[in-house]
Amino acid sequence: MSEFLTVSVLTATVASGIRLSAPFLLAALGETLGQRSGVLNLGVDGIMLVGAFGSYYTVLQTGNLWLGVLVGVAVGLSMGVLTAVVNVSFRAQQGISGIGIYLFGLGMSDLLFQKLVGTPRPISSLPALEIPLLGDLPVVGSMLFRHNALVYAAIALVPILAFVLNRTTYGTNVRAVGENPEAADSMGVSVAGIRWSAVLVGCALAGLAGTALAIELGIFQQNLTSGQGFIAIALVYFGAWRPTGVLAGSLLYGMVAATVLQWKTLGIIPRSASDLAAMAPAVLTILALVVVARRFRQPTALGRPYEREA
Amino acid sequence: MLAAVGALLVGAAMLWMFGADPLEGYRAMLVAAFGSGDALAATAIKAAPLVLVGVGITIAFRANVINIGGEGQMVAGGLLAAVTALALPDLPAPILLPLVLLAGAVGGAVWGGIPGALKAYFEVNEILSTIMMNIVAVQVMNFLLRGPLLDTAQISGLSRVPQTERLSPNADLPILIQGTRLHAGVIVAILAAVAAYVLLWRTTLGFRLRAVGLSPDAARYAGMPVRRTITLALALAGALAGLGGAVLVLGSVSHRMVTDGTATGFTGAAGFNGIVAALFGALHPLLTILSSFVFGGLLVGGIALQRVVQVPSSLIVALNGLVVVFVVSSELLRRRMRLQAVEIGRTDAGEPEPGTGARESSVQLRISDRGPG
Numbered sequence: 001m002s003e004f005l006t007v008s009v010l011t012a013t014v015a016s017g018i019r020l021s022a023p024f025l026l027a028a029l030g031e032t033l034g035q036r037s038g039v040l041n042l043g044v045d046g047i048m049l050v051g052a053f054g055s056y057y058t059v060l061q062t063g064n065l066w067l068g069v070l071v072g073v074a075v076g077l078s079m080g081v082l083t084a085v086v087n088v089s090f091r092a093q094q095g096i097s098g099i100g101i102y103l104f105g106l107g108m109s110d111l112l113f114q115k116l117v118g119t120p121r122p123i124s125s126l127p128a129l130e131i132p133l134l135g136d137l138p139v140v141g142s143m144l145f146r147h148n149a150l151v152y153a154a155i156a157l158v159p160i161l162a163f164v165l166n167r168t169t170y171g172t173n174v175r176a177v178g179e180n181p182e183a184a185d186s187m188g189v190s191v192a193g194i195r196w197s198a199v200l201v202g203c204a205l206a207g208l209a210g211t212a213l214a215i216e217l218g219i220f221q222q223n224l225t226s227g228q229g230f231i232a233i234a235l236v237y238f239g240a241w242r243p244t245g246v247l248a249g250s251l252l253y254g255m256v257a258a259t260v261l262q263w264k265t266l267g268i269i270p271r272s273a274s275d276l277a278a279m280a281p282a283v284l285t286i287l288a289l290v291v292v293a294r295r296f297r298q299p300t301a302l303g304r305p306y307e308r309e310a
Numbered sequence: 311m312l313a314a315v316g317a318l319l320v321g322a323a324m325l326w327m328f329g330a331d332p333l334e335g336y337r338a339m340l341v342a343a344f345g346s347g348d349a350l351a352a353t354a355i356k357a358a359p360l361v362l363v364g365v366g367i368t369i370a371f372r373a374n375v376i377n378i379g380g381e382g383q384m385v386a387g388g389l390l391a392a393v394t395a396l397a398l399p400d401l402p403a404p405i406l407l408p409l410v411l412l413a414g415a416v417g418g419a420v421w422g423g424i425p426g427a428l429k430a431y432f433e434v435n436e437i438l439s440t441i442m443m444n445i446v447a448v449q450v451m452n453f454l455l456r457g458p459l460l461d462t463a464q465i466s467g468l469s470r471v472p473q474t475e476r477l478s479p480n481a482d483l484p485i486l487i488q489g490t491r492l493h494a495g496v497i498v499a500i501l502a503a504v505a506a507y508v509l510l511w512r513t514t515l516g517f518r519l520r521a522v523g524l525s526p527d528a529a530r531y532a533g534m535p536v537r538r539t540i541t542l543a544l545a546l547a548g549a550l551a552g553l554g555g556a557v558l559v560l561g562s563v564s565h566r567m568v569t570d571g572t573a574t575g576f577t578g579a580a581g582f583n584g585i586v587a588a589l590f591g592a593l594h595p596l597l598t599i600l601s602s603f604v605f606g607g608l609l610v611g612g613i614a615l616q617r618v619v620q621v622p623s624s625l626i627v628a629l630n631g632l633v634v635v636f637v638v639s640s641e642l643l644r645r646r647m648r649l650q651a652v653e654i655g656r657t658d659a660g661e662p663e664p665g666t667g668a669r670e671s672s673v674q675l676r677i678s679d680r681g682p683g
Contacts, residue, residue, distance in 0.1 A: 042378075042437065046631070082635070092638035095376040095437050099585055100634025107627025114622040115328055222624075226572070230441045237438060275456065279449035282442045286428070289442075293433045 007139060013262045014143045014255070018151060021254025023048070023213040023225075025154040027232035028239070028246045029161050030205025035236055036165060037198035038178040038301035039087050042098020044206045045229025046105020047079040051210030053109040056220040057116060059123040068123075069150070069211050076207015079105065080200040088195045091305030102229075110222045117220070125218045126150060150212045155247070157205075162243040174198055178299035181306040191306045206232075234285045240296040249288075256281050313636035314590070321629045330619035338618035339611025349610065351492040355561065357599075357606030359384070359554035359577070361499040363584025364591060364598040365506045366422075366550030371593050372510060373543035374523035379425060379440025380551045380581025381573040382447035383418040387552020388559045388576060389451055390417030391481075392474055392567040395560075396459070399478035406480045411498065411556050418552015419545045421447060426544030430537035436544065444581070448573045455569045473568040483561045495557035499599075502550060506595040519543055554580060578609070579627065586630050589637045605630070 027044050034041050054075035059068040083101055086092045126148035135145040165171040176184040177194045185191050206229065213228070214220055231253065239245025260277045322332035343353050363380045370377040377383075391414035398406060425439035452472075461475040483493040510516040521529040522539045530536045558577065559567045569575060587605050591598030612626035 040437075086635055086639050090639040090642045092635075092641065095378075096585065096589065097635055097638045099378065099582060100631045100638065102631065103579075103582060103586075103634065104628050104631030107624040107629070107631060110624035111324075111622050111628060114624065223572070223574075227441075227445060231445075234438050234442060237435065273453075275449050275453035279446050279453075282445035282449070286434075286439055286442045286446075289434045289438055290428060290432045293435070298435075 009262065009266070011139055011143045013258050015146070016261070017251070017255035017258035018144070019147060019216060019254070020257050021250040022147075022151045022154045022216070023209040023228060024232050024235060024253050025209075025247060025250040026150075026157070026212055027206045027209035027229055028235040028250055029154070029157050029243060030202035030209070031233055031236045032202075032239070032241055032243060032246055033161065033165070033174065033198045033205075034202035035302055036178045036241060036299055037174045037195045038181060038299055038304060038306070039195050039199050039202075040094040040098065040303040041083055041087065041101075041199065041202060041206075042095065042230075042233065043079070043083055043101025043105065044098075044209075044232055045225050045227060046102035046109075047076055047083075047203050047206040048210035048213065048225045048229045049105045049109040049223070050079060050112075051075045051207030052214035052224050053113055053210075053220055054207070055211040056123060056214040057112070059215070060117065060121060063124075065124070065126055065215065068215065069208070072207045072211030072214075073204050074207070076204040076210070077200060079207065080203025083203055084196045084199040087305070088192055088199060091307060094303045094305075106223060109220075109224075113220055113222065120219055120221055122218045123215075125215050148215070150208070150215065154212070158243045158247045165243070170194075175299075177306075178301055181301050181304075185306070185308065195306075231281070231285070234289070237292050237298070238285060238288045240292055241299065252284075253281055256284075313633055313640055316636045317629050317632045320632055321625065324625060324628075325619065325621055328621050330621050335615055335619045335621065338614045339608070342614030343607030343611040347487075348490055351487070351490040352610045353603065353606045354492060354496045355606075356578075356609050357602040358495045358499040358557055358561075359580040360584050360587045360602035360605055361503055361599050362554035362557065363551045363580055364588035364602055365503045365595045366547035367585050367588040368591070368593045368595055368598060369506055369510065369519065369550070370543050370547040371588070372523045373519045373540060374526075375426070375429065375540060375543045375547075376437050377422065377440055377544060377547045377551075378437050378585075379422060379443050379544075379548065380554075380584050381577050381579070382440070382444035382581070383421045383548040383551035384555035384558065384577045384581050385444075385447040385451050385573055386421035386548075386555065387414035387416075387418035388555030388567055389447075389454060390414060390552070391556035392459070392477060392559050393454075395477040395481040396474060399480070401478075401480060403480040403482075406478065407483070407560075410481045410560060411553060414556025414559075415549040415553045418555060419549035421552065422548015423541060423545035426541040426548075429544070430540040440544075444573060448571075451567075451569055451573075451576065452571055455567060459567075461566070471568055471570065473564070473566045475566065477560070477565050477567075479565075481560055482565060483557065491563070493561045495561040498553065498557055499602075502553065503595045503599050506550070510595065515542075551581060551584070554584075583609070583630055586634055589634060 027048060031041060031044055051072040055068040055072035058071040059065055086097045087094050128146045128148055129152065131145040135141045165174065173184065173189050173194050176189060177191050181191045210225065213225060235246055235249040235253065238249040260274055264274045325332040325335045343349055363384065367377055391410045394413040395406065395410050421443055425436050425443055428434040428439050429436040455474060456472045459474045461473055483495050486492045486494060510520065518534050518539050521534060522536050526536050583605060587602040588598050591601035608626055612623035615621050615625060616623045
């Protein structure tokens with residue numbers, strides 16, 4: 001136990017926790033935007049998978065990391081078109097359609113991987129950007145200010161999304177459409193238009209989340225995300241549909257994951273117990289869902305397709 | 311039907327893109343899935359868990375509850391069945407086999423009942439809680455199979471895959487036709503589907519489930535215990551999926567429960583594919599038998615696809631996803647067509663048509679609440 005409490009181990013754990021939380025955060029922020037507009041997108045995990053593969057393959061072929069990031073976003077966007085067509089234009093039952101999109105992404109990413117790559121080959125990862133001065137601080141520097149650009153981007157998105165949702169006309173429209181689409185429609189807001197845009201941005205972020213994961217791990221394999229996209233959806237509930245709440249949840253998840261990982265490598269807990277420890281976040285989430293369901297209200301029109309009365 | 315044709319066309323396009331002859335690929339799939347006695351047996355075995363999960367999904371859906379937890383419920387059922395068989399190896403088969411199947415159902419029922427109760431009494435979204443329960447189930451499985459239930463002989467020497475000891479032969483599902491692998495799990499699945507049909511349309515409980523699904527408010531007003539019914543709906547769905555997990559373990563070739571660390575490694579994604587089968591079976595227990603057989607064939611054929619035209623069987627996973635997407639999307643078209651038919655048959659188009667309101671859409675997948683027959 002004492003070994004775990006040394007400063008260097010602690011800072012390393014916190015730093016890796018922040019890194020691990022970035023994919024959760026990106027995906028969950030995207031899902032937050034979609035859900036605030038009333039669309040439940042259960043396909044996040046599938047979109048992350050194809051996004052991750054797109055980036056991985058691009059980097060593998062070209063060696064250009066930024067092109068990889070771009071491709072991840074583009075793949076996310078095109079999955080977003082599919083998601084929006086199904087959920088907004090065709091007004092499908094969102095609890096089911098998302099599972100279809102998930103399965104499609106799961107199968108498609110593995111299919112392409114096996115066909116185009118075959119055996120996993122590692123790619124280089126994004127270099128850590130050290131923020132001048134702050135990065136040189138003892139302890140805090142290596143914990144907070146030596147991450148790759150995607151991690152900073154994910155954290156920067158929190159205030160940006162909060163600002164957009166709460167302080168802009170677009171954000172007001174998104175919330176109106178998610179709370180009371182009939183009223184928004186009668187005020188001349190295009191319900192379908194707002195939802196389309198929210199879903200597209202959300203899916204682009206899911207694609208980017210996949211990119212962050214692939215680039216962080218430097219590898220792709222079948223079911224790389226192993227359900228992280230589903231956890232990201234739960235984090236939206238956990239954070240009560242607020243960007244800051246989502247940030248707190250993502251960090252918590254990243255920290256728990258990093259701690260379990262660290263304990264395993266240090267041999268503090270035996271391997272079998274680490275299986276039980278890995279269960280903790282899911283149990284925690286279920287408990288959090290109970291609390292959130294009592295305290296906070298979800299967007300009223302969440303999961304409800306909008307159809308104008310004839 | 312349209313959805314299946316659409317998915318097959320997309321599949322053909324993808325095969326073609328990968329430089330494989332789509333016709334050759336599909337022919338290989340058909341032969342592998344339905345072309346011989348062995349093929350049919352393999353398909354039926356693959357279909358059995360799909361039927362069980364799918365019928366459970368149907369019951370839940372009729373009560374307007376969405377069960378995404380099939381994977382975890384199968385794992386829970388498989389685990390409890392395996393533990394029971396390991397604990398009581400000396401019981402004679404006529405007692406042990408039913409007991410072990412029951413254990414599977416109980417394990418799944420608990421795993422489904424928890425999110426059911428959370429939804430009914432704490433208003434926790436069941437989609438999320440069932441997904442979380444999936445994750446918990448996987449970790450419990452990994453813990454048990456790598457720890458207390460581990461067969462040390464296997465891990466040290468032979469296969470290096472964490473698994474239980476061989477379960478008592480008294481808990482084996484009997485082979486139905488000698489020389490094939492066709493086992494009694496198929497019968498269990500068909501019986502369960504018939505029972506679910508009777509339950510839904512011939513009993514008071516079934517009426518209550520459907521009433522709660524159509525309108526919880528009206529059901530409450532009529533004095534029905536809505537919360538208990540919602541809990542029960544998910545517990546029943548879980549019980550059926552758990553039974554599916556038990557059938558997977560007891561009907562497996564090795565007669566062990568094996569883990570590769572993921573749920574799909576054990577279930578073959580039947581917890582998700584069962585949703586596809588149920589949707590395709592129009593959320594009707596008996597039609598779900600038929601659609602599961604077709605999807606079982608698709609899964610068996612997918613392996614041949616890999617062998618004959620060198621396209622990975624993940625293609626089938628992707629196609630299954632597309633089938634779901636197509637089915638839920640075409641629902642709107644179907645409703646529109648029905649609406650048009652009504653409009654045309656009417657002279658005064660004044661009053662609004664029931665079924666177009668926004669409230670209705672939360673249960674829109676109820677593809678016509680067909681009664682008995």
